[in-house]
Each structure stands twice: as C-alpha cells, then as structure tokens.
Amino acid sequence: MARITAGVTTxxxxxxxxxxxxxxxxxxxxxxxxxxxxxxxxxxAEQKPDVILLVYxxxxxxxxxxxxxTFAIGCAAEFQPADEGWGPRPVxxxxxxxxxxxxxxxxxxxxxxxxTVVNRLDVDHGLTVPLSLMFGQPQEWPCRVxxxxxxxxxxxPPSGRRCxxxxxxxxxxxxxxxxxxxxxVWGTGGMSHQLQGPRAGLINQAFDKEFLDRIVNEPEALSRxxxxxxxxxxxxxxxxxxxxxxxxxxxxxKVIEKHRFYHVPASNTAVGHLVLENPQPG
Amino acid sequence: MALHKxxxxxxxxxxxDAEQARIGYHLNQFCMSLMKAExxxxxxxxxxxxxxxxxxxxxxxxxxxxxDYNRMIALGGNIYFLAKIFSSDGLSFQFAAAxxxxxxxxxxxxxxxxxxxxxxxxxxxxxK
Numbered sequence: 313m314a315r316i317t318a319g320v321t322t323x324x325x326x327x328x329x330x331x332x333x334x335x336x337x338x339x340x341x342x343x344x345x346x347x348x349x350x351x352x353x354x355x356x357a358e359q360k361p362d363v364i365l366l367v368y369x370x371x372x373x374x375x376x377x378x379x380x381x382t383f384a385i386g387c388a389a390e391f392q393p394a395d396e397g398w399g400p401r402p403v404x405x406x407x408x409x410x411x412x413x414x415x416x417x418x419x420x421x422x423x424x425x426x427x428t429v430v431n432r433l434d435v436d437h438g439l440t441v442p443l444s445l446m447f448g449q450p451q452e453w454p455c456r457v458x459x460x461x462x463x464x465x466x467x468x469p470p471s472g473r474r475c476x477x478x479x480x481x482x483x484x485x486x487x488x489x490x491x492x493x494x495x496x497v498w499g500t501g502g503m504s505h506q507l508q509g510p511r512a513g514l515i516n517q518a519f520d521k522e523f524l525d526r527i528v529n530e531p532e533a534l535s536r537x538x539x540x541x542x543x544x545x546x547x548x549x550x551x552x553x554x555x556x557x558x559x560x561x562x563x564x565x566k567v568i569e570k571h572r573f574y575h576v577p578a579s580n581t582a583v584g585h586l587v588l589e590n591p592q593p594g
Numbered sequence: 595m596a597l598h599k600x601x602x603x604x605x606x607x608x609x610x611d612a613e614q615a616r617i618g619y620h621l622n623q624f625c626m627s628l629m630k631a632e633x634x635x636x637x638x639x640x641x642x643x644x645x646x647x648x649x650x651x652x653x654x655x656x657x658x659x660x661x662d663y664n665r666m667i668a669l670g671g672n673i674y675f676l677a678k679i680f681s682s683d684g685l686s687f688q689f690a691a692a693x694x695x696x697x698x699x700x701x702x703x704x705x706x707x708x709x710x711x712x713x714x715x716x717x718x719x720x721x722k
Contacts, residue, residue, distance in 0.1 A: 326687070372674040376626045377619055397629050397681040465674055467601075467611040504710075508673040509664060511606030512691040513702060515710025540600040544717050548607050549673075577706040580691050 314412065314489040316497055318359065319559045319567070319588040320352065321527070322445055324368060324500045326437040327579035329401055332444050345583060348573035349445050352587050355570060356446055362493040363409045363456045365416075365482065366439055367558045368500045369464045371396075373436035380466050381428035383478065385420075386435075386459035387413040394434035403440050403449075409456040412489055416458070419485035425478050435459055442500045445585075464501065464552045468539060475554045476535035479561020486562070499559030501552030503574075504545070505581035514547040515582050520574060523553060524584060528569050531560040549581075564590045605719045606695075610672040618670020621658075624648045625675040634682045663694050 328345065331337055337346045373394045375381065391406040417429050439459055447454060463469055470478075479497070486495050503523065506514040523546075526534040535557050542551040571587040601609045608614065615622075624645065627633045637644040645655040657665035658679065666676055673690075680690045692702035705711060715721055 372622070372626065372672070372677070373629075377615060377622050377675075395629065397634075397678055465610065465672060466615055467609050506607065506711075507687060507691055508667055508694060509606045509608055510695050511604070511711065511716055512694050513705055513711040514713060514716060515706075516713045517709065519713070543601050543607070543609065544604055545713060548604075548609060576709055579686075579688055580706060582710070 314486050314491055314493040314495055315593075316483055316486050316495050316562055317361065317590055318496045319563045319586075320442075320446065320496060320498045321556045321559060321584065321586045322442045322498070322500055323502055323578065323581055323583045323585070324438045324441040325578045325581045325583065326396075326441065328583075329437045329441040329444060332449065333402055345575055345578050346445075348575055348583070348585055351571045352446055352585065353448065355587055359496070360494070361455050361496040363412055363458060363495045365458045365460055365486075365495060365497045365562070366442065366500070367460045367462060367498060367555045368438035368442070369552060369555065370461050371436055371438055372465065374434050375461070375463075377466075380463050381430075381461070382463045382470055383425065384428040384430045384433075384461040385413055385417050386430050386433045386461070387417060388431045388433065391433050391435045391457075391459055393440055394436040396436055401437065401440055403444060404452050406435055406439070406443070406453060406457050406459070409458055411491070412486075412493065412495075413458045415489050416482060416485040419488060420478070420481045423481040423484065425481050430461070433459060433461075438500060442498060460558070462555050462558070464555065469551055469554055471539065472535045472537055472554045472557050475557040476531060476561040479558040479563075482558070483562045497559045497562040499556035501555050502546070502550060503553060503582040503584040504547050504550040506547030507549050507580055509548075511547070513580060514550075515576055516545050516547070516550075517574075517576065517582065519545045520582050520584055524572060524574065524586065527556055527560050528567065528586065528588065531557065535561075563588060566591065603719045605716060605721070608667045614670045615672070616670070618654075618672065620648050620650045621654045621666065621669060621671050622675035624650060624658075625671070625678040628678040628682045637682065661693075663690055667694075
C-alpha cells in the first residue's frame, strides 16, 4: 500500500532559483539561505521517496485570468519547466505519476473536494525552486512529482480550514492506493511577504515563528485563522501560507519535527522551512 | 448586499479580488502576452501601438507607459501579471517593489537586509 511518510515545507522565492541557476549560492547574501537546507538534502537522500505530492501555486504562468482553478492536480506523465519570460529554468523535466494522480483525483472528488484535472501544465518557479532546494542540480529529479496547484493569486484563495481538510482527504486517497509507494507531501510558498503597494517589504518574524510552532503542534486551531489575519499580519502575498496546511492535514496529528529553518530576507521574502515525519507504524 | 471586504482598511495594500480582476482583465492579459519573445519585441518597438491592440482604458495604457505600478494596481493590475512588464524591461522584483514604496532600490534592499518593513503601525489605515 502507498503511505505518506513525511512532509516538507519551504518558501519558493524565484530569486532563490536564479541564485542556483547562476551559481551564486556561495555568495555572502545567499550562503545562509542554502545552508538552511543542508540537513534536508541529506535527509531526503536517505529517505528516497517514490513520489512527492507538491502543493504550490502558479504565478500567472500556466493559469492566466482565462481560467483560475482553486485546486488543480497534474495527472500527466511529464511537466515542462515553464518559460516565465526569460527562458525556462535549466532544470530537468518533471516526471509525474499518472496512476496515483488519477486515483487521488477520483478519491478526493468523491470525498467532496472538487479538483480540476490538468493534463497539460508547464510548472513555474513555485514548483521547481523547492525541488532545487531539496535536490540541488541533478541530471534527473530522483523521484516522481505530482503537481498540486492552489489559487492564491485571485482573492479569495481557499480558507485555511478547507486546505487542512483537503490534506486529510489526500491522506485517505494515498492510503487507499494499491502500489507500495513512499509518498511525501510538500507545502510551499510564504512566509511573510508583500510584493505590492506602499506596504511592500512587510516582514513579520513574530507571526512567522508562531506559525512554525503552531503548524507542527496545533494545526487544527491554526487552520481556523481567517484570511484577513494573514493579509494584515503576514502581507498580501503571505496568504500563500494556507498551502502549508494541505501538507499538514495529510500527516498524522502528532508528527516528529526533524528540522526547522527560518531566515530573513531572500529578496522580498521571509524563508521558512520544516521537515516533518509521521511516526513509523508499529 | 455588498460583499464584506475586511481587507479594505489595510494600509498601502490592494487586494486582487474578483472586482479588481474584472476591472483589470485586459491589462493583466496584455501582461501575459509579454511571456512570448516576439510580443516583447513588438511591445518594445512601439509600446503605444502594441497597447492600442488591447481593449484597455486610456488610464491603464498611460499607467503602463509611465511604469506607474501603484497606478496599474489601482486599475486592476495584479503584481504577478505586472511582473511580465518589469521582466521585459530587464528589472527585478526588488526594483519594482522599491518603486511602489517610493524608496530607491538601495534603500529598499537595506530595509530588507535589516529585517524588512515592521508590521508595527502598518496594520490599519490611520494607525500611528
């Protein structure tokens, strides 16, 4: 049977991708950011997941205003790195897991979460930067990846509560898949940041640190935080953090925190990163 | 009954909600068109002519020509779409963010390095 073994959260700042692609990771500005991922790189090399269910958002790349699905699951065999206006990132093609993805779609829709099924999807920095942070620069990504896109661009995004409960439905879907697979769920985006208007540059370290504590230890209560609190406290783009709750809902109620990292700034953004494991069964 | 918008009292912030998306639809779709190299070239060759191909308001077109990002946002633009304009100009997200705050890029970068803009005094309009 397939099982969810662990969860990872990370910011997905585009400038981090550019720093990797342009060989700037050792520069004084960037070195502390990448050092925060040393643990996770080693950890994931040992974990060897078969599939990552990667929760992210598209940034006006594959979804323009022509179509804005709230939740979309990528069911294709392959996803190309997107050209976001300056050529695609030099990263491997993302290989999907169509059997598991279509199983999840069918299970989760019957569980009252109306996903949009997507078979043609170029993936932008929201998905590829987390892969680069965790795996470095391999010739091929070492596992399959199912893109799970959440609208956080057009307000309102789904509520934290909805995201948390969707995570629980994803858990049930994975648990009922017959193949023997180790699956990780990643929640990406955040932490506090605002990219627009005279309030641009907002960072709220107190909010972020409390969020890191609560997503580990009291996700149920955290999932009830309303949108306005994210906007006011964590900035208009900080609302991406609701995506972390999908990851958390897919894990056990009690998890083992293996690693935590927090850093300000990466470009305009506070970087937050967690590695969480489900306790081993038995 | 009008929709409740609790975010209207957050200072220096425009939430890209359904109403803004309606107002800004063509502005944002114009931005999307700049993801293609041939469109970027045509836009750069004659910005006014390229903008005139889109059913945008005159105010929206002027805001693009002026690269006035706060104005574009007020007129329904969303920052992830507007990013296609400053990327076409070869400018960074940090440059664009700085222009919206009225700071130089250097001042803005310094603020970010020292921990960013504090939420203190920045949660509610009129707050001191």
